[in-house]
Amino acid sequence: MTRYFGVLLVLFACGQIDSLEAPARTFAIDYEHNCFRKDGMQFRYISGSIHYSRIPRFYWKDRLVKMKMAGLDAIYTYVPWNFHEQKPGVYNFSGDHDIVSFLQLANEIGLLVILRAGPYICAEWDMGGLPAWLLAKKSIVLRSSDPDYLQAVDSWMGVFLPKIKPLLYQNGGPIITVQVENEFGSYYTCDYNYLRHLLKLFRYYLGNDVVLFTTDGSGLPYVKCGSIQGLYTTVDFGPGTNVTAAFLVQRYSEPKGPLINSEFYTGWLDHWGSPHSVVSTDRVVNTLTEILAHGANVNMYMFIGGTNFGYWNGANTPYAPQPTSYDYDAPLSEAGDLTDKYFAIRDVIKKIYFQYKQIPEGPVPPTTPKFAYGEINLEKVNSVLEALDVLAPYGSIKSAYPLTFDEIKQYFGFVLYRTKLPETYSDPALLTTFINGIRDRAYVAVNGVTQGILERDKVMSINITGIEGSQLDLLVESMGRVNFGRFNNDFKGLLTNVTIKGRTLANWTMYPLDIDTAVINGLLSKTSGLNTCNFTAPTFYKGELIIPSGIPDLPQDTFIKFTGWAKGQIWINGFNLGRYWPARGPQVTLYVPVHILTTQANNITVLELEGSPCDTGKCVVEFVDKPILNKNPGRFVEEFTFDNRE
Numbered sequence: 332m333t334r335y336f337g338v339l340l341v342l343f344a345c346g347q348i349d350s351l352e353a354p355a356r357t358f359a360i361d362y363e364h365n366c367f368r369k370d371g372m373q374f375r376y377i378s379g380s381i382h383y384s385r386i387p388r389f390y391w392k393d394r395l396v397k398m399k400m401a402g403l404d405a406i407y408t409y410v411p412w413n414f415h416e417q418k419p420g421v422y423n424f425s426g427d428h429d430i431v432s433f434l435q436l437a438n439e440i441g442l443l444v445i446l447r448a449g450p451y452i453c454a455e456w457d458m459g460g461l462p463a464w465l466l467a468k469k470s471i472v473l474r475s476s477d478p479d480y481l482q483a484v485d486s487w488m489g490v491f492l493p494k495i496k497p498l499l500y501q502n503g504g505p506i507i508t509v510q511v512e513n514e515f516g517s518y519y520t521c522d523y524n525y526l527r528h529l530l531k532l533f534r535y536y537l538g539n540d541v542v543l544f545t546t547d548g549s550g551l552p553y554v555k556c557g558s559i560q561g562l563y564t565t566v567d568f569g570p571g572t573n574v575t576a577a578f579l580v581q582r583y584s585e586p587k588g589p590l591i592n593s594e595f596y597t598g599w600l601d602h603w604g605s606p607h608s609v610v611s612t613d614r615v616v617n618t619l620t621e622i623l624a625h626g627a628n629v630n631m632y633m634f635i636g637g638t639n640f641g642y643w644n645g646a647n648t649p650y651a652p653q654p655t656s657y658d659y660d661a662p663l664s665e666a667g668d669l670t671d672k673y674f675a676i677r678d679v680i681k682k683i684y685f686q687y688k689q690i691p692e693g694p695v696p697p698t699t700p701k702f703a704y705g706e707i708n709l710e711k712v713n714s715v716l717e718a719l720d721v722l723a724p725y726g727s728i729k730s731a732y733p734l735t736f737d738e739i740k741q742y743f744g745f746v747l748y749r750t751k752l753p754e755t756y757s758d759p760a761l762l763t764t765f766i767n768g769i770r771d772r773a774y775v776a777v778n779g780v781t782q783g784i785l786e787r788d789k790v791m792s793i794n795i796t797g798i799e800g801s802q803l804d805l806l807v808e809s810m811g812r813v814n815f816g817r818f819n820n821d822f823k824g825l826l827t828n829v830t831i832k833g834r835t836l837a838n839w840t841m842y843p844l845d846i847d848t849a850v851i852n853g854l855l856s857k858t859s860g861l862n863t864c865n866f867t868a869p870t871f872y873k874g875e876l877i878i879p880s881g882i883p884d885l886p887q888d889t890f891i892k893f894t895g896w897a898k899g900q901i902w903i904n905g906f907n908l909g910r911y912w913p914a915r916g917p918q919v920t921l922y923v924p925v926h927i928l929t930t931q932a933n934n935i936t937v938l939e940l941e942g943s944p945c946d947t948g949k950c951v952v953e954f955v956d957k958p959i960l961n962k963n964p965g966r967f968v969e970e971f972t973f974d975n976r977e
């Protein structure tokens with residue numbers, strides 16, 4: 332009750348409509364009143380994060396309307412540079428990549444936009460949004476004033492920023508503020524010239540009226556390296572933090588102006604092999620209420636997390652990649668479902684805006700229906716080795732010693748490294764890489780027979796046998812580039828030599844694989860006669876999902892469950908849904924959004940890397956109507972430190 336009273340006082344100090352003449356469409360910082368001023372009137376926002384790159388365009392509207400109905404003033408979205416410029420100078424701003432349409436949609440729905448424009452965004456996204464092709468210069472210092480880095484940034488921003496200029500609030504659009512870089516104070520370079528360069532660049536393309544800002548962890552060292560004059564400093568912190576102390580850190584850099592928590596964590600991220608993160612609604616609501624009682628602006632990270640489709644997940648160090656689901660235990664689930672957390676947050680917002688403005692009434696769009704289509708049979712088609720000619724249409728590259736993915740311009744997925752055994756090893760001989768030499772996992776075979784798996788930082792040696800001249804294959808998988816910290820120049824492939832019994836292997840042939848194109852073009856089929864490998868080799872499986880007839884409103888969203896499968900990648904009708912790894916968890920099911928399904932037969936393609944259940948058990952995957960994101964439900968975590976890793 333006392334707290335509630337305090338909230339109202341603060342609101343009146345900084346939420347009153349004053350009688351000054353209101354100039355049309357302006358958005359600025361009012362330092363004197365520690366507020367924003369929108370159209371001349373004092374303003375503060377309650378916002379939520381949504382990443383358009385993690386939600387199919389088909390569902391943008393559903394998710395945005397649900398955010399609007401929660402009472403949010405604004406959304407916060409991030410721009411992953413590598414999502415739009417996958418090869419230098421080749422841009423994609425259409426389909427799911429159409430950020431302009433996404434921002435216009437938010438505007439139509441009545442949501443303002445806070446834009447994290449990059450170039451670096453973090454976000455548990457491959458390389459924090461930086462394109463892997465930057466690594467063509469091996470010594471490049473990312474996120475610094477390295478001229479090669481800046482040149483790439485300049486040409487990207489020269490294409491991107493002009494697209495969003497018309498969408499700034501001043502120009503009739505929804506964008507009220509633009510974030511430059513992210514948590515730069517946590518990065519080792521502490522390069523103010525870089526921040527100054529970005530400031531000039533953003534001002535050049537966006538003009539002088541837009542509010543530009545930075546975000547850093549709520550500790551003094553972060554704010555010191557992350558802030559410069561001309562970029563408004565904001566902080567980020569999660570539930571359970573001492574809110575007063577956190578905002579004092581912002582005040583160190585910004586003695587006056589609006590208080591802003593740019594990332595208030597509603598949940599937390601996951602890593603393969605660790606328990607699913609869960610943060611209780613009570614903790615979120617309590618700290619949120621406290622933040623608002625400070626009269627602060629707040630963004631909830633995430634409001635809806637979404638999905639790392641395809642190969643887009645990032646990783647932390649020591650190397651720990653994030654799973655396909657980015658559910659985040661957010662108020663809207665990965666599939667856009669309404670949760671108790673959603674309604675609890677809506678209640679907080681309702682109370683805070685009581686007598687000040689109405690949050691939208693009327694029904695909240697319902698959770699979308701899900702359907703359990705049940706089990707479908709899969710059939711083994713070719714192994715990767717058998718399908719090599721269709722998977723590697725551009726041929727191979729030869730080199731005495733291994734080249735990285737980046738050197739052969741393969742940025743995602745898989746490369747097959749092939750050589751010959753230099754002598755006969757009838758007794759087990761140790762095949763060894765060096766620390767961090769395998770990035771990130773290698774499926775090893777001799778003459779097509781599985782020998783074992785090497786894994787970055789975890790398994791550096793395996794024993795193999797074989798006769799001189801046998802074909803040695805290492806199918807190397809990138810599991811996602813490091814997105815946080817100084818090691819985000821995360822080259823992939825074989826980074827060091829491979830030795831056998833201490834002898835350096837040489838004369839490699841490398842096949843960059845374009846699996847997605849082969850899947851989309853339906854090139855994977857069963858070749859008769861070949862059966863050089865068994866079910867433990869990386870192998871494709873295919874099946875068809877038939878949508879039952881006679882049931883109204885099908886198809887619907889679903890989740891796919893891999894009982895008995897180990898690790899791999901799955902496509903439906905050519906759409907790359909992402910990685911599955913139930914053997915490690917915590918994620919067990921993958922989200923299947925309805926828009927990729929047709930009422931005709933739906934083509935399922937699975938690449939199982941370690942071993943399918945098809946030789947011993949049922950060769951099926953199952954479509955279920957509920958997600959399983961925690962393999963071991965007994966291991967929920969509640970209490971942990973939020974360490975500013977967004």
Ligand SMILES: *[C@@H]1O[C@H](CO)[C@@H](O)[C@H](O)[C@H]1NC(C)=O
Nearest residue numbers: 422423424425426427428429
């Ligand atoms: C851009 O991405 C969309 C998917 O969002 C895809 O359908 C389209 O083919 C891509 N365009 C180009 C030019 O690559």
Ligand SMILES: *[C@@H]1O[C@H](CO)[C@@H](O)[C@H](O)[C@H]1NC(C)=O
Nearest residue numbers: 572573574575576577578579
């Ligand atoms: C929170 O931080 C403030 C400012 O540093 C301090 O005065 C206060 O004692 C702290 N509260 C708690 C509960 O630690």
Ligand SMILES: *[C@@H]1O[C@H](CO)[C@@H](O)[C@H](O)[C@H]1NC(C)=O
Nearest residue numbers: 780781782783864865866867
């Ligand atoms: C299948 O793979 C396993 C594990 O590597 C191996 O022990 C077995 O000999 C293989 N079987 C055939 C028929 O290749």
Ligand SMILES: *[C@@H]1O[C@H](CO)[C@@H](O)[C@H](O)[C@H]1NC(C)=O
Nearest residue numbers: 758759760761792793794795
């Ligand atoms: C390799 O084989 C040797 C001899 O059988 C054994 O001592 C050693 O532990 C094995 N190493 C690994 C990594 O499997």
Ligand SMILES: *[C@@H]1O[C@H](CO)[C@@H](O)[C@H](O)[C@H]1NC(C)=O
Nearest residue numbers: 732733826827828829835836
């Ligand atoms: C691999 O070994 C060769 C021969 O010893 C050496 O010249 C080369 O530098 C090594 N490469 C790496 C990445 O260590």
Ligand SMILES: *[C@@H]1O[C@H](CO)[C@@H](O)[C@H](O)[C@H]1NC(C)=O
Nearest residue numbers: 731752753835836837838839
């Ligand atoms: C690599 O191949 C060349 C020519 O085929 C051969 O002379 C050389 O010995 C091979 N190197 C190794 C280390 O096997």
Ligand SMILES: *[C@@H]1O[C@H](CO)[C@@H](O)[C@H](O)[C@H]1NC(C)=O
Nearest residue numbers: 852853904929931932933934
């Ligand atoms: C499924 O694959 C077949 C054969 O490649 C193709 O003709 C069909 O169009 C595909 N269906 C869908 C829905 O993509």
